[in-house]
Each structure stands twice: as structure tokens, then as C-alpha cells.
Amino acid sequence: MTTPIITEQQDLTTCPADLAANAHLCLEHTAIFYGPQQALRETSLSIPRKRIFSIIGPSGCGKSSLLRAMNRLNDRIEACTVRGKVLLDGEDVYAAGTDMIHLRRRVGMIFQQPNPFPLSIEHNIDLPLREHGWRSRSKRRERIERVLREVGLWDEVKDRLRHSALRLSGGQQQRLCVARALALDPEVLLMDEPCSALDPLSSAVVEDLIVRLRDRLTVVVVTHNLGQARRISDHTAFFWSRDQMGCLVECNETERLFNAPARDLTAAYVNGQRG
Amino acid sequence: MWRRIILYRFQIDRVVRVPLFVALAVSAAVVLLVVCFLVLESADALRAIGPWRFVSDASWHPTRFADTGQFNLMPIVWGTLWVTVGAVLVAAPLAFLMALYLYFFAAPRRARAVRSLLGLLAGIPSVVYGLWGLTVLVPWISRWQPPGASLLAGILILALMILPTIALLTDAAFQATPKASADAAAAAGLSRWGALRAVVWPPARSGVVAALVLGTGRALGETMAVLMVCGNVVRTPSSLFDPIRTLTANIALEMAYAMDLHRSALFVTGLMLAVAVGVMVLLASLLKERDPYAA
Numbered sequence: 001m002t003t004p005i006i007t008e009q010q011d012l013t014t015c016p017a018d019l020a021a022n023a024h025l026c027l028e029h030t031a032i033f034y035g036p037q038q039a040l041r042e043t044s045l046s047i048p049r050k051r052i053f054s055i056i057g058p059s060g061c062g063k064s065s066l067l068r069a070m071n072r073l074n075d076r077i078e079a080c081t082v083r084g085k086v087l088l089d090g091e092d093v094y095a096a097g098t099d100m101i102h103l104r105r106r107v108g109m110i111f112q113q114p115n116p117f118p119l120s121i122e123h124n125i126d127l128p129l130r131e132h133g134w135r136s137r138s139k140r141r142e143r144i145e146r147v148l149r150e151v152g153l154w155d156e157v158k159d160r161l162r163h164s165a166l167r168l169s170g171g172q173q174q175r176l177c178v179a180r181a182l183a184l185d186p187e188v189l190l191m192d193e194p195c196s197a198l199d200p201l202s203s204a205v206v207e208d209l210i211v212r213l214r215d216r217l218t219v220v221v222v223t224h225n226l227g228q229a230r231r232i233s234d235h236t237a238f239f240w241s242r243d244q245m246g247c248l249v250e251c252n253e254t255e256r257l258f259n260a261p262a263r264d265l266t267a268a269y270v271n272g273q274r275g
Numbered sequence: 276m277w278r279r280i281i282l283y284r285f286q287i288d289r290v291v292r293v294p295l296f297v298a299l300a301v302s303a304a305v306v307l308l309v310v311c312f313l314v315l316e317s318a319d320a321l322r323a324i325g326p327w328r329f330v331s332d333a334s335w336h337p338t339r340f341a342d343t344g345q346f347n348l349m350p351i352v353w354g355t356l357w358v359t360v361g362a363v364l365v366a367a368p369l370a371f372l373m374a375l376y377l378y379f380f381a382a383p384r385r386a387r388a389v390r391s392l393l394g395l396l397a398g399i400p401s402v403v404y405g406l407w408g409l410t411v412l413v414p415w416i417s418r419w420q421p422p423g424a425s426l427l428a429g430i431l432i433l434a435l436m437i438l439p440t441i442a443l444l445t446d447a448a449f450q451a452t453p454k455a456s457a458d459a460a461a462a463a464g465l466s467r468w469g470a471l472r473a474v475v476w477p478p479a480r481s482g483v484v485a486a487l488v489l490g491t492g493r494a495l496g497e498t499m500a501v502l503m504v505c506g507n508v509v510r511t512p513s514s515l516f517d518p519i520r521t522l523t524a525n526i527a528l529e530m531a532y533a534m535d536l537h538r539s540a541l542f543v544t545g546l547m548l549a550v551a552v553g554v555m556v557l558l559a560s561l562l563k564e565r566d567p568y569a570a
């Protein structure tokens with residue numbers, strides 16, 4: 001079997017020009033390091049507005065690191081440095097003086113393991129709202145009900161809003177986390193394998209939820225589940241790992257990437273022959 | 276082969292149980308024995324003098340005989356209580372602020388340095404604190420409000436002594452915040468205050484209570500330092516500048532020459548100390564118990 005080799009740096013960023021035009025998030029020569037070790041080769045990528053963008057690839061190819069660069073959650077890791085630019089609506093989130101609280105209101109995040117706060121269901125959403133300046137209690141309650149309805153959780157929890165969120169099932173917890181993120185009206189929602197810790201039924205529910213977010217906000221979802229990427233996303237970026245360093249192999253409309261991949265490596269991966 | 280490994284593991288589990296149980300039994304037995312010892316030794320005094328006189332006599336002038344002595348321990352109890360409460364009130368907020376600083380603000384390297392400093396502070400023998408208190412703190416207070424050796428001196432010295440204990444344990448409780456929750460708080464754009472309320476405090480609460488209990492216990496039981504700076508006059512304090520005597524100091528000061536009922540009365544003092552610790556642990560368990568959002 002031949003090993004596809006990627007040679008030129010230029011070839012790695014196969015981002016179609018039509019994507020760049022409507023870009024919401026733009027990576028410009030973004031590279032990520034953990035200490036001296038480079039985790040992600042210089043990558044440029046455009047993520048279109050109000051579409052679902054999926055990032056696929058094997059473990060260790062820098063997908064999650066890249067996602068965490070978009071809301072600067074990487075800052076929390078001492079040794080992690082990001083080079084290049086991450087533009088949100090044309091403004092570099094890594095620019096000096098970026099208001100982190102504001103950035104994270106605009107760019108929400110969902111994690112692989114559902115991580116509700118160890119508080120009541122209601123407080124899980126109420127507290128971030130208060131933190132972000134929602135003074136009026138009645139408006140907060142309205143918003144809580146609205147987002148819980150949006151994620152289809154309202155009818156399940158309306159009688160026990162004061163119960164601990166940790167007593168919910170995994171799928172319910174994940175939907176609560178989505179509701180918590182949506183409550184702040186984010187423009188971008190980053191999702192790091194949002195379904196992989198859930199059972200198939202809950203996974204399907206969360207997946208439907210993601211699809212309903214299309215046209216409302218920009219969703220970037222990292223997933224190991226190729227079927228899921230294919231079902232829900234408009235565009236897909238495929239990353240691969242070489243010499244323990246992640247690199248972008250191909251980025252295209254999801255249908256084209258899966259049906260007519262430009263590279264052998266992509267074809268091998270999406271057909272299950274590699275990875 | 277797998278069978279053998281599984282069997283072997285099973286046996287290990289059983290073998291390990293024995294020393295673990297023995298360790299548990301020994302520590303439980305020691306506690307029981309100490310209490311028994313205190314009760315037995317104080318029985319003479321409690322029988323001959325009666326419990327009531329320990330709280331109602333005119334003063335504390337113990338003698339070998341029940342009819343010639345005065346056995347009121349209450350001024351000492353009050354002195355102990357005030358100095359302990361005062362020390363905790365001074366130390367706990369400071370310790371809490373230090374732990375907050377270490378968790379939210381300090382760069383990792385600086386946090387490590389502060390932690391080892393606190394560890395050092397916790398390791399200084401109490402007699403050294405006492406020495407400093409006696410030669411620096413007491414004269415300083417005396418210039419302001421004589422005589423200097425006072426409740427206030429005791430509070431300040433004890434606060435200094437329990438500060439590192441409470442701070443380090445509170446810090447440890449904060450550090451135990453699950454990383455996933457901390458990430459959630461950051462990703463939701465919470466301020467530090469919000470993160471404290473949402474993800475740090477709920478799981479840390481019982482650890483913080485434990486830190487307070489240990490700090491209070493240390494303050495209650497401290498003998499040498501308070502003996503050196505508090506003046507040891509048996510009188511219910513009416514101000515911060517009055518000298519006091521604590522239960523521990525009472526035992527340490529008089530045990531050397533006490534005989535018969537006097538000796539037994541000092542064991543009553545010890546018993547009271549044990550009761551105080553018991554009450555405190557009970558209060559702490561009440562504080563700990565209700566965690567409304569436990570899974």
C-alpha cells in the first residue's frame with residue numbers, strides 16, 4: 001500500500017476561496033506548541049458564518065488544541081503557546097488587551113464530558129447570565145426557560161429546576177451544557193466531540209440539536225464519528241498527524257470531501273482504510 | 276493462568292484487609308483509651324467535689340481537699356473559648372484570602388514558593404512563637420495597654436500559628452476542583468468570583484470546613500505559646516487586654532505540684548478540653564452534612 005505523502009506547505013491549506021469570503025472565524029498561519037514540542041503545523045483555515053464546520057482526523061492530530069485556540073482556552077495550559085492569528089470577525093483574538101470574558105461570551109464551548117456546574121439546574125444557567133450583566137431576575141427566568149426549551153429539556157426538568165444538575169443523565173447534562181452556552185447568545189459554538197461520551201440515543205438527540213443551530217450561529221465541531229460529520233456538517237476539515245505534529249490535509253464542502261476527496265490520504269481515511 | 280492471577284488478586288484483597296483493619300482499630304482504641312483515662316482520673320474529683328462546683332465555686336484555688344479548695348473552672352473555660360474564637364476569626368478570613376490568591380491569581384511558580392513558605396510556618400515549634408510573642412508582641416501591647424500579656428496577645432499568636440494550617444488545607448480543597456469544571460467555568464466566561472461560586476466552592480466546602488476544624492483544634496490544644504503570652508491569671512476576661520488562663524495552660528502550670536483532689540481536678544480540666552473538641556467536631560459535621568447539590 002502506498003503512503004500518501006504531503007510535500008509542499010502550500011498544499012496543506014486547501015481552503016476554497018468561496019469559504020474565505022463568508023468567513024466568520026479565520027486562522028492565519030496558526031501554529032500551536034506545548035513547550036518546545038509543536039502540536040500543530042502552521043495552518044490557515046476559514047470557517048464560514050452560520051454553518052456547521054466539522055474537524056475530523058485521528059487522535060493526536062491537534063484537533064482539540066486547534067478548537068481550544070479559538071476561545072483561548074489554551075491559555076489555561078501554562079506551556080501552551082499559539083503563533084499566528086485567530087481572527088473572529090477580522091479581529092485577532094490573540095491581540096493584546098482582548099477581553100477574555102467578552103470573547104468567551106461570543107464563543108461558547110461544549111466539551112466531550114458533560115460538565116454542568118455542581119449547582120442546581122436553574123443556577124447552571126442563571127449564574128453565567130448574572131455574571132454577564134443580566135440584572136433583571138424575570139428576564140433571566142424567561143431566558144432560562146427559552147434555552148431549556150430550545151434544547152428540549154424544559155418539559156423534562158421544569159418541575160425540578162432546583163435539583164442538582166449532576167443528578168441528570170449524561171445526555172441531559174450535555175443538553176444543559178448546550179443550553180448554558182446558548183443562554184449567552186454566542187456567535188460561535190465550539191464543540192469538542194460533544195456526543196462521544198453519550199449513549200447512542202442521547203447522542204442522536206444532541207446531534208439533532210446541533211443541526212437545529214445551523215443558520216443561527218457558527219458551529220465548529222470536532223468529531224471522531226465520520227458518519228456524524230457527514231450527516232450534520234456543511235464543511236469539513238481533515239487533519240492528520242505526521243511526526244507527532246498535526247497538519248491540515250484537506251478542507252472542503254463535506255459532500256465533496258467524502259465523495260470526491262482530492263487526496264489519497266483523505267480517501268483512505270474517510271473510507272476507513274487509514275486512521 | 277488467568278484463573279490463577281484472579282485468585283491471587285482475590286487473596287491479596289483479603290490479606291490487605293487485615294493490616295488496614297488493625298490500623299483502624301488501633302487509632303479508634305487510642306481515642307477511647309484516652310477518654311477512659313481522663314474519666315477515670317477525674318472520677319475522684321467529680322465524686323468528692325461534684326460537677327456543679329466546677330462551674331459555681333467562687334474561684335479557682337484548688338487544694339488537696341474538697342472542703343478547703345475552690346474549684347471554679349469557668350473563667351478558664353471562657354478564657355479558652357475567647358482566645359480560640361478570636362484566633363479563628365482572625366486567621367480564617369486571612370487564610371481564605373491566601374487560598375483564593377493561590378488558586379486564582381498566583382503564577383504556578385510563585386504559588387509553589389508561597390506554599391512551601393506556609394509549610395515552613397506550620398512547622399515552626401510553638402515555643403518559638405511563644406518566645407517571639409513574649410519578647411516582641413507582649414511588650415508592644417504593654418506600651419499601648421498594660422500589662423501586655425493578655426487575651427489579645429494570645430489571639431494574635433494563635434492566629435499566626437493556625438493561619439498556615441487553615442490556608443494550606445483550604446488551598447488543597449480548592450486545588451481539588453475537577454479540571455473539567457474549571458474549564459467549564461472559563462469557557463462560560465465566568466469571572467473569578469463566578470468561578471469560585473460555580474465550580475470551586477461546592478466541592479471544596481467540606482474540605483474548607485475540615486481545615487477550620489483542624490485549625491480550631493490546634494488553637495484549642497495549643498499550650499506553650501498561650502502559656503507564655505497570656506498572663507495566666509484566672510479571671511473571666513472583660514476586655515481584649517485582660518490576662519487569661521486557658522485550660523491547657525492550667526494543666527501545664529499546676530500538674531507539677533498537684534496532689535490528690537487537686538491533681539484529679541486538673542484531669543477534669545482535661546476532660547472539659549476533650550468535651551470542647553467533641554462539641555466542635557459535632558458542629559463541623561452539621562456544617563458539612565447538608566450539601567444541597569450533591570449528586
